[in-house]
Each structure stands twice: as structure tokens, then as C-alpha cells.
Amino acid sequence: MSLPELFTVTEAAVVLRIGRTTAYELARRDLATGGGEGLGVIRVGGQLRVPRVALERLIGAPVGTPVTTGPTVPLVPDTVVPLDVVPDPTPARVDHPSAASGSRRRLVSVDQLRFDS
Numbered sequence: 001m002s003l004p005e006l007f008t009v010t011e012a013a014v015v016l017r018i019g020r021t022t023a024y025e026l027a028r029r030d031l032a033t034g035g036g037e038g039l040g041v042i043r044v045g046g047q048l049r050v051p052r053v054a055l056e057r058l059i060g061a062p063v064g065t066p067v068t069t070g071p072t073v074p075l076v077p078d079t080v081v082p083l084d085v086v087p088d089p090t091p092a093r094v095d096h097p098s099a100a101s102g103s104r105r106r107l108v109s110v111d112q113l114r115f116d117s
Contacts, residue, residue: 011050040054
């Protein structure tokens with residue numbers, strides 16, 4: 001499957017491994033500087049698109065090139081700990097005095113509050 005010639009800003013963010021908000025900020029910077037800096041977006045109708053050549057120019061490599069990393073880490077741990085050995089992270093339940101007496105708290109809106117003058 002071939003890559004598209006135009007990416008959405010969100011798709012470009014995935015390629016660049018940056019957040020969506022950062023990608024839109026870079027797109028706004030590109031529009032504000034007339035292409036001087038930023039993501040290299042173009043307008044297609046009312047939408048922003050990032051040309052593949054702009055992404056390739058930005059990263060200095062073809063977009064379809066796989067990223068090579070170090071050796072892969074196995075997902076299975078070396079040792080397995082039984083669940084009965086792991087302490088329960090949930091705190092013990094604490095009964096509040098109002099719960100013990102059987103009374104319930106009533107929700108009050110701000111309009112119902114009265115303040116002494």
C-alpha cells in the first residue's frame with residue numbers, strides 16, 4: 001500500500017511522533033510566517049494538509065523508511081510473581097461517622113446556601 005501525497009495534520013503528527021496539539025501549532029506557525037518555519041502545510045478547501053515532500057524535507061528521509069532501533073526487548077518478564085505475593089494496592093475501607101449513624105448527606109446547590117451578613 002502506497003502512502004498518500006497529502007497527510008492530515010494529525011497523520012503528520014503520527015509520522016513525526018509528536019502530539020496533535022504540537023502539530024497544529026507548527027501548522028499555525030507555517031501559515032503565520034508564509035512557509036518560513038513550521039510544518040509546511042497547504043490549504044485544500046477549508047482544510048489543512050501536509051504534503052509528503054514537506055514531511056520528507058523536514059525529517060531528511062523518505063516517510064516510508066522504517067525506523068531502526070536497538071535490540072528488541074522481550075515482552076514476557078523473566079520471572080513470574082504469583083498474585084497472592086503482590087500486596088493489594090487498594091487502601092482499606094474507612095467508614096465515616098455519617099455512614100455509621102445512617103444519616104445521608106444531602107446535595108445543596110449554590111442558590112440554596114445562605115450566608116450570614
